[in-house]
Every structure is written in C-alpha cells, then in structure tokens.
Amino acid sequence: MVPRVIFGRGSFNQLSELLAPNRLSNNAPFIFLVDDVFRTNVNITSRIPIAYQDKIILVSTAEEPKTSQVDELVEDIILTSKERPSGIIGIGGGSILDLAKAVAIMLTNEGNAEDYQGWDLVKNKALYHVGIPTISGTGAEVSRTTVLTGPQRKLGINSDFTPFDQVVLDPELTNGAPKDQWFYTGMDCFIHCVESLHGTYLNAFSKTYGDTAYGLCKEIYLDGNLTKKETQDKLMMASWHGGMSIAYSQVGVAHAMSYGLSYLLGTKHGIGNCIVFNHLEEFYPNDVKLFKEMLEKHNINMPVGICKDLSEKDFDTMIDVALGLEPLWENAIGKNWKKTITRKKLKELYSKM
Amino acid sequence: MVPRVIFGRGSFNQLSELLAPNRLSNNAPFIFLVDDVFRTNVNITSRIPIAYQDKIILVSTAEEPKTSQVDELVEDIILTSKERPSGIIGIGGGSILDLAKAVAIMLTNEGNAEDYQGWDLVKNKALYHVGIPTISGTGAEVSRTTVLTGPQRKLGINSDFTPFDQVVLDPELTNGAPKDQWFYTGMDCFIHCVESLHGTYLNAFSKTYGDTAYGLCKEIYLDGNLTKKETQDKLMMASWHGGMSIAYSQVGVAHAMSYGLSYLLGTKHGIGNCIVFNHLEEFYPNDVKLFKEMLEKHNINMPVGICKDLSEKDFDTMIDVALGLEPLWENAIGKNWKKTITRKKLKELYSKM
Numbered sequence: 155m156v157p158r159v160i161f162g163r164g165s166f167n168q169l170s171e172l173l174a175p176n177r178l179s180n181n182a183p184f185i186f187l188v189d190d191v192f193r194t195n196v197n198i199t200s201r202i203p204i205a206y207q208d209k210i211i212l213v214s215t216a217e218e219p220k221t222s223q224v225d226e227l228v229e230d231i232i233l234t235s236k237e238r239p240s241g242i243i244g245i246g247g248g249s250i251l252d253l254a255k256a257v258a259i260m261l262t263n264e265g266n267a268e269d270y271q272g273w274d275l276v277k278n279k280a281l282y283h284v285g286i287p288t289i290s291g292t293g294a295e296v297s298r299t300t301v302l303t304g305p306q307r308k309l310g311i312n313s314d315f316t317p318f319d320q321v322v323l324d325p326e327l328t329n330g331a332p333k334d335q336w337f338y339t340g341m342d343c344f345i346h347c348v349e350s351l352h353g354t355y356l357n358a359f360s361k362t363y364g365d366t367a368y369g370l371c372k373e374i375y376l377d378g379n380l381t382k383k384e385t386q387d388k389l390m391m392a393s394w395h396g397g398m399s400i401a402y403s404q405v406g407v408a409h410a411m412s413y414g415l416s417y418l419l420g421t422k423h424g425i426g427n428c429i430v431f432n433h434l435e436e437f438y439p440n441d442v443k444l445f446k447e448m449l450e451k452h453n454i455n456m457p458v459g460i461c462k463d464l465s466e467k468d469f470d471t472m473i474d475v476a477l478g479l480e481p482l483w484e485n486a487i488g489k490n491w492k493k494t495i496t497r498k499k500l501k502e503l504y505s506k507m
Numbered sequence: 508m509v510p511r512v513i514f515g516r517g518s519f520n521q522l523s524e525l526l527a528p529n530r531l532s533n534n535a536p537f538i539f540l541v542d543d544v545f546r547t548n549v550n551i552t553s554r555i556p557i558a559y560q561d562k563i564i565l566v567s568t569a570e571e572p573k574t575s576q577v578d579e580l581v582e583d584i585i586l587t588s589k590e591r592p593s594g595i596i597g598i599g600g601g602s603i604l605d606l607a608k609a610v611a612i613m614l615t616n617e618g619n620a621e622d623y624q625g626w627d628l629v630k631n632k633a634l635y636h637v638g639i640p641t642i643s644g645t646g647a648e649v650s651r652t653t654v655l656t657g658p659q660r661k662l663g664i665n666s667d668f669t670p671f672d673q674v675v676l677d678p679e680l681t682n683g684a685p686k687d688q689w690f691y692t693g694m695d696c697f698i699h700c701v702e703s704l705h706g707t708y709l710n711a712f713s714k715t716y717g718d719t720a721y722g723l724c725k726e727i728y729l730d731g732n733l734t735k736k737e738t739q740d741k742l743m744m745a746s747w748h749g750g751m752s753i754a755y756s757q758v759g760v761a762h763a764m765s766y767g768l769s770y771l772l773g774t775k776h777g778i779g780n781c782i783v784f785n786h787l788e789e790f791y792p793n794d795v796k797l798f799k800e801m802l803e804k805h806n807i808n809m810p811v812g813i814c815k816d817l818s819e820k821d822f823d824t825m826i827d828v829a830l831g832l833e834p835l836w837e838n839a840i841g842k843n844w845k846k847t848i849t850r851k852k853l854k855e856l857y858s859k860m
Contacts, residue, residue: 155509155510155511155512156508156510157508157509157510157670158508158667159508161710161712162710314511325711357514357515357740358514358678358740358741358743359514359515359744362719362723362741362747362748366719366748370715387710390711391711391715392715394715395715395719402514
C-alpha cells in the first residue's frame with residue numbers, strides 16, 4: 155500500500171515541503187513527469203516547485219505507455235543528471251502515473267522495462283516516487299502495478315516496489331478534464347468495482363473497498379445530486395477505493411479484452427474498457443444495464459465498429475493478448491474458464507465492437 | 508498509512524515468511540508481545556514462529572497501557588537482547604498493538620515514552636513492527652497513534668513513525684473473544700465512525716472510510732443476517748476503515764470524556780467509550796438511539812453509577828483530562844467549543860455515568 159497520502163483541495167501547494175526532506179543532494183534532481191496537455195496550463199506548471207537541477211519533462215499521452223518509452227525516459231534522465239535523481243514525480247492521468255512508477259523502478263534495476271513485466275520480478279527498491287493524479291478513475295495512484303505495452307504483450311510490472319511512496323490527492327487538479335475523458339476514466343473505476351465484486355477472487359477486504367467505490371460511482375454518474383466540487387472529491391476517492399479493491403483481488407473480462415484492443419489498435423484504456431464492457435451483458439447483466447443508463451444520462455457517443463475492418467490475423471492477435479491474461483479470466487469465470495472462454499467466443503465478442 | 512497488509516482466514520500462518528527477510532542477524536531477535544490471555548491458547552502460541560534468540564513476552568492487559576509499562580518493556584528488551592532487535596510483533600487487542608508500536612519507537616528514540624506523548628515529537632524511525640489484531644474495533648492496527656496513560660495525561664504518541672510496517676488481518680484469530688468484549692470493542696469502531704462523520708474536520712477522504720465502516724457496524728450489530736465467519740471478516744474490515752477514517756479526521760466527545768474515566772478510574776477504552784456514548788444524545792441523537800438498540804439486541808448490561816462516589820477533586824481530574832484534548836472538542840463542536848463545553852457541563856454528564 156501507499157505509505158503516505160495527503161488529501162484536500164489545494165493540497166498540491168504542499169508538494170514543496172513534502173519533497174524537501176527527500177532531496178539527496180543539490181546535484182540529485184527531482185524529475186517531474188508531466189502530461190503535456192498541461193504545457194500551457196500555468197495553474198499547474200507554475201506551481202511545480204523547481205529547485206537546483208530539478209527538471210520537468212513533458213510527456214505525451216496520445217498513446218498508452220510503452221516499455222520503450224520508459225527505457226528512453228530512463229536513458230535521458232541518466233544522461234542529463236549529474237547524480238542519480240532524488241525522486242520521480244508523476245503529474246497527470248493513469249498513463250503518466252504508470253510511467254512515473256516504471257521510471258522509478260528502472261532507475262534502480264538493470265536491463266529493460268519489458269524484462270520486469272509480470273509478477274514480483276523487480277529486485278531493487280525503486281527511487282522515491284510521488285503520484286499526483288489530475289483525473290480520477292484509473293486507480294493508478296494506489297495500485298501495485300504499472301501497465302505497459304511491450305514488444306511481446308501489454309502487461310503490468312506488478313511488485314511490492316511499484317506503489318508510490320507518496321500520493322497527493324487534490325481534487326482541484328481535475329478541474330479541466332474534458333467531459334468524455336472524465337466519463338471514460340471514471341468508468342474505469344466503475345468497471346474495476348464490477349469486476350472485483352463479481353470475481354471469484356473476492357474477499358471481505360476487497361469487497362468493502364469495492365462496495366464503497368461502486369456506491370460512489372452510482373452517486374456521481376447516476377444520481378446526479380452533487381455539486382461539481384463534491385463530484386470531484388468523491389470521484390477521486392472512488393478511484394482510490396476502486397484501486398484498493400482490485401489490488402487485493404483482480405480485474406476481469408472487460409480488462410482482459412480491452413488489453414487486446416489496446417495492444418492492436420492503441421485504444422486508450424478508459425475508452426477501451428467502455429467499448430468492451432458495453433457488450434458484456436452475459437457476464438455482468440445488471441451493471442452493463444447501469445452503464446448504458448450512465449452513457450445516456452451523460453450523452454456519451456461511444457465509437458462503434460472499431461473492429462469491422464480487421465483481418466483474421468488481427469483478431470488472432472487481440473485474442474492472444476486477451477487469453478494470455480489468465481488470472482483475469484480465472485477471477486472472472488473460475489478455475490474452469492477455458493471451457494467457456496474459447497477463441498470463437500472472443501472473436502464473436504470483438505466482432506460486435 | 509500501513510505500507511503492507513495481508514488479509515485472510517489463516518493468514519497468521521504466513522508470519523514466518525513475512526518476518527524472515529526482516530531479520531537483521533541471528534543475534535537480533537524478533538520480540539513477540541502477546542496478550543497473556545493467550546498463555547494457554549496453543550492455537551496461537553504454538554504458531555508463533557520462534558527462531559534463534561526470538562522471545563515471547565506475555566503482557567497483561569488488565570489495565571490500559573502506560574508509559575511506565577513501555578519504559579519497563581524497553582529496558583527489559585535492551586538488557587536481555589544481544590543486539591538491537593530485528594522487530595517487535597504485537598499479537599492482541601488495542602492495548603497490545605499500542606504497546607508494540609510504542610516499544611518499537613522507544614527502542615530507537617532516547618528518553619522516556621511520556622516525552623513523546625503529543626503530535627510529531629518522534630525523531631527517529633521506529634524498529635520494524637508488525638501488528639496482528641486478535642479482536643476487532645479499535646483501529647489500532649491502522650492508526651498513526653499509540654494511546655498511553657502517562658504520569659501527566661492520557662494521550663497518544665502521534666507520528667509518521669507510529670504506524671505498523673506490516674499488518675496481518677486474520678479474522679480467525681478473533682474466534683475466542685468473550686461476547687462483552689466483542690461488543691465493547693466493536694462499539695469503539697462504531698463510535699469512531701460517528702465521531703468522524705459528525706465532526707467539523709470531516710473531509711471526503713475520511714467520509715468514504717467512515718461511511719463504509721459505519722455501514723458494516725450496522726450490518727453486524729443490528730441487521731444480524733450474517734454467519735459467524737462473515738461477522739468476523741466484516742468486523743475486522745470495519746475496524747480498519749473506521750481507523751482510517753479517524754486517521755484523517757479526529758474523534759469527538761465520547762473519546763474525550765472516556766479518556767477522563769480511564770485516567771482516573773482505569774476504565775478500559777472500549778467499555779469507557781460505551782459508558783460515555785450512552786449519555787450523548789444531545790450530541791449524536793440518532794446514533795445514540797442506534798447504540799441503545801444494539802445494547803438491547805445483544806443483551807449487554809453496562810455498568811452504571813461508576814461516578815456516584817467520586818469527590819469534587821476526582822471530577823476535576825477527569826474534567827481536566829477531557830478538556831485537555833482540544834482537537835477532539837474542536838472537531839466535535841467547532842472552533843467555539845469553549846462556549847458550550849464548560850466544566851459544569853462535563854460534571855453534569857459525568858455525574859450521570
């Protein structure tokens with residue numbers, strides 16, 4: 155779990171005092187990885203506390219994070235820093251947070267990021283790293299994974315060293331998020347809860363977190379009696395609890411299939427989950443119904459027909475990626491999942507999307 | 508926050524593998540502080556993984572933990588260990604968990620435990636320490652305080668170094684708790700939630716945790732549709748979430764006044780909270796009503812008239828202790844609490860108990 159977290163509107167202003175005791179030397183910079191959508195947002199950039207050799211690196215999140223992108227960032231940081239950095243601070247959505255976690259790991263571990271995709275392969279403690287979400291829903295701020303697309307597969311670096319050392323939860327930072335992205339990212343949280351709460355891995359620990367986040371998502375996306383500030387505060391907490399719920403259980407069908415879309419088509423994680431989830435009535439009937447109500451209530455027009463021009467080879471690629479995520483299927487369906495989750499079944503589902 | 512936690516029935520069996528990587532040397536023992544009610548409980552004692560110079564210290568919890576008790580334990584450990592211990596493991600209820608936290612702090616910080624009662628006075632990182640609750644409700648497993656009765660006052664050592672490095676949540680360990688204690692300790696959690704949710708310090712972070720734990724307490728103590736195992740699992744999680752809720756807000760009237768009872772009369776924390784809460788209709792009307800329903804449903808006969816033979820000086824002592832806990836009153840009543848919370852008011856309330 156994340157050992158330190160501060161929460162509150164305006165808490166971003168405390169970043170300087172949080173970092174100060176962790177500075178190793180004047181030549182050991184803090185590296186701020188910042189989503190480049192904030193390039194011209196002075197409300198964010200001007201408040202980043204830069205001192206000595208500290209550096210802001212603006213990172214595009216047009217595509218899902220890649221292992222090669224991590225390796226490039228790490229090489230760049232090593233080449234341009236006088237000493238090993240004091241820490242890595244990610245300011246952005248799930249992609250930036252995952253990149254910050256991966257870069258912090260790869261600055262203290264040899265080889266390439268792809269070598270560590272899997273479970274508990276990381277050997278050395280990561281650099282001190284801080285996560286500051288600017289959009290809510292992914293749970294990346296609290297999870298023990300960093301999901302990367304590698305040359306072989308899309309898979310997380312899951313380890314005890316992955317979680318942030320410090321998280322700053324400032325709901326004000328989510329002010330500027332575009333509506334579609336707000337919806338899709340929030341649905342990532344809703345889907346985390348559905349997959350955790352309906353999974354065979356569920357336990358009382360995950361259930362209490364999942365129930366909390368699921369209730370908050372319904373309050374935010376369906377009931378609609380909240381002010382904008384309440385919505386922001388509660389969605390940030392929903393993301394946190396939803397992330398905790400899957401940290402101690404597992405995700406399910408939507409995530410497995412969404413990874414296939416993402417690997418082949420580069421579909422972003424939030425929208426990819428929604429595209430898949432929309433067709434999962436047979437697995438999560440009540441919640442897919444609720445999801446469709448939310449879509450309608452917020453006038454979200456989801457892309458359709460994204461798989462219609464794909465070749466057999468393309469389908470095979472997606473199916474390979476999806477089927478490779480065995481723990482997700484075992485959680486969703488049970489130990490005998492291979493009896494019902496066949497290549498044919500997945501092709502039928504993908505064809506609808 | 509606690510950085511590492513495992514949850515599950517039977518997870519106590521993993522203690523050995525959790526400790527092994529943290530052993531500093533063969534001469535640096537793990538010290539197990541165990542509630543002496545388990546003296547003859549082989550289900551617990553035989554499963555404590557003892558190796559090399561490791562030592563079990565059985566500790567009486569007939570009285571609330573004292574600063575002098577911490578100092579004695581620390582001296583005993585220093586005198587009988589060849590090297591500074593590898594870690595302190597507390598196995599018991601809130602008293603044992605608080606003692607384990609305090610001993611771990613005092614083994615790396617100079618002076619006496621009473622010097623550190625307050626907020627953020629601890630200078631050095633505590634020894635590695637592990638908390639294993641055997642009864643649920645106090646939230647001591649997750650909190651950043653350890654509440655001790657000192658020569659001057661009853662007050663916690665609140666610091667970033669107080670929380671456990673590792674917690675083991677095994678609901679099976681709560682099997683043998685006597686019914687009254689199960690009730691009073693669970694009510695500690697219920698009262699945490701009430702005080703957090705009705706406090707002026709409340710924020711969206713604490714509220715989500717508080718709502719979760721409050722809902723679980725009602726399910727456990729009022730609805731009564733749960734199996735014994737479900738009750739144990741859920742109460743352990745309620746304690747956790749309730750503890751998280753007050754970690755980011757504060758407790759209120761019941762805790763402030765209960766500390767007074769405890770300081771003067773040695774009243775144990777759980778039952779003390781209940782004795783006070785029972786008379787707090789004017790502060791928490793709906794929840795005191797629920798509490799009385801719970802008392803009735805579980806046939807709990809609370810002690811009455813515990814203050815009837817007290818002298819003026821005794822009342823003054825209790826009132827001094829209670830009024831000294833300013834943050835609790837400010838949370839419960841607001842910045843102007845001194846206008847309504849007078850010595851006369853507290854004497855009236857104490858006189859009813």
